[in-house]
Amino acid sequence: MAPFPTFPKELEIFADRSKLGERLKGDNPAKIHELVTQDLLRSDPELQRLLGQKPLERIEALLSQGYGEPVLRDIVSGPLDADKLRDSYYCGVKYGIYDLQQLHRELLDFPDPPSGARHLAITHDGVHALEQFVLAKHYLTAQVYTHRVRLITDNMVVRSIVLGVDDDEIDDMRNLYSYDGEEKFVKNYGGWDDARFMLTFGDEKLKGKYCNEMVLRLAERRLLKQVFLGKLTGLPRSCREAVESITKPKNRARRRALEQSLADIVQTAGVRLTTDLVDPSKFVIVNSYKGKAVREMSRNDEGPILVRRDNDAPTTFENESDLFRSLSGEPTEARFAVYAPVEYENPTQRRDLHKTLRDPILKALEEFGNAE
C-alpha cells in the first residue's frame, strides 16, 4: 500500500535527486513515481512470493527507461495503455465501455524497421475496436479525469502535501515524499495508505497548520470552489504561455505570485476567503489543464499507431479510420481555473460571484503576462 500512489510532478520537487544518480538518465530522467514503483516491487516479499523473481524483474524492466521491448512499454504506458481498462471499472461510470476481448484479439506486435524494435500495432480488422477504445478514453477524460470536482480535490491533495512540507515543516510529510532511492524510504512509504494519511495529517495535534486544514476540508468535503474558468484561447494573449505551464514545478515561484495576486483580487472584490489561517492566499490554487481532442487520443508519444494491412504497407490509424477521417480537426481545448476557499449558498450566488470576479481576474492575468 502507499498513500495517494501516484507522485504528481508537483511533488517530485521533494525528491533528493543527488542520491538517485544513474537512475535518472541524462536529459530525460525517469519519472519519480516509476522509480518508487520499481523499488516497491523489488522490496515487497509478498509480491516476490506470488509472482516470482523473474516476472518481477520483467515488470521492473517495463518501467525502466530504455529496457525491455517497446511493445511491452506500449501496453503499459502507450495510447493503448492498460490503465484505461481499470479506471472505467473503478469509477463506476458507463462512459469508458468498449469491447476489450475484440481489441485484445486484434493487437499484435509489429516490427518498426527504422529502429528494429517491435511496437504495438493493430490489425485492419481491429480498427473499429480501436475507434471504440479511443472514444471511450475521450469520454472518460471528459467526464471523469477533467471533472471539476476531481480536479479540485486532486489539487487540494497536492497542495496539502506541499504546505505540509514547505510551510508546516512536518517531518512525517517530508519523509513520505522526499524520495531518495534508499531502502528506508521504501519501507516507510510502503507502510502508508490513504486512510493513514488522512488520519495522521488531519489529527487534532496539527491544528493550526495549513496542511491540517486542507486535509480536514477534504475529509469533511468542504472543498475549495472554482471561482474562475476560462479557455486558454480566451485569456489575454500576453499571459497564455505563462499560464499554460503554470503548474510545472520549475514555475513554483511564478505560480505562488499569481495566486497571491488573485487572492488579493478576490478579497478586494468583497469576497471573503473562509480560512482563519495567517495567509489565506495559500489556499488559492491556479490550475491549467487540457483534455485531448478525439483525434489526438489516437496518437501516442512516439508517433501514430500503425495498422497492419494484409497486402499493403502499414498505414496509420488516423488514415485507416473512417470515423476519425470524418471528424473535424477540433483544436485541443486547454483551460485555466482558479480555486479558492469561498462560500456561496446557491447557484445564483455562484453565478454572481463568477461575474464579479471575471473581469478583475482577466486584468490580473494580463498584467501577469506583461510582467513576464
Next chain:
Amino acid sequence: MLNDYTIRDLVLLGYKAFGGSIRGKTMLQKRMYFLSVILDADLGYGPHYYGPYSSAVAAANLDLKSLGFLDESSSGWGVDHHGFEIARYDFALTEDGKASAECKAMKHPELWSKIQAASAIVQEGGNLSYMELSIAAKAYFALTHLKGKATLDQISELMPQFGWSVGKDELDKASSFLEKASLVSKG
C-alpha cells in the same frame, strides 16, 4: 545555445520564417527537420516508418494550437486506393500567433536571425512538394548514418534498412535539393 530555447519557440519562429503558414503535417515535420539540421539543434528527430519524425515537434504544434496561436484547416486532397478522400491539414499563424512570434523574435534577435537564415537555405533548395522534401529528408538521414560520405547507390542501398523505398530518380532530385541547400556537396 539553441537547445536552451523550447522546441515550441523554435516551431513558432519556424512558422514565422516560412511566411506564417505550412501546408501539411509532413511538410511541417520535414521543414523543421532541415531547420534542426542546419541549426544543429536537437528537436527530437528519429527514424520512423514515414521518414524522420519528431513527436516533440508534433506536440509543440498542438500546443501552439491550444494557445490559439495556430489555426488548422483541412482540405480535400484526392482519394486513396480505397476510394476515401485524403485530407491535408494546413497550419497558419493566427493574429495572436503572429504577435507572439514577433515578440519572441524581438526578445531573441540572434536566434531569430539564425532561423531566418536557415529557412532561407531550405527555400533556396527549391520549392519541393511534401513528398520530395520527405525523400530529401530520408536521404539526408541515411547519409548521416554513412558517416556523411556516400554515393547515391550506397544511400539507396541503406534505405530499406529504415523501411524506406526510394527510386533512383527520386534520390537524384533529392540530392540536387540537398546540394542547392548546401547540405551536401557532390564530388
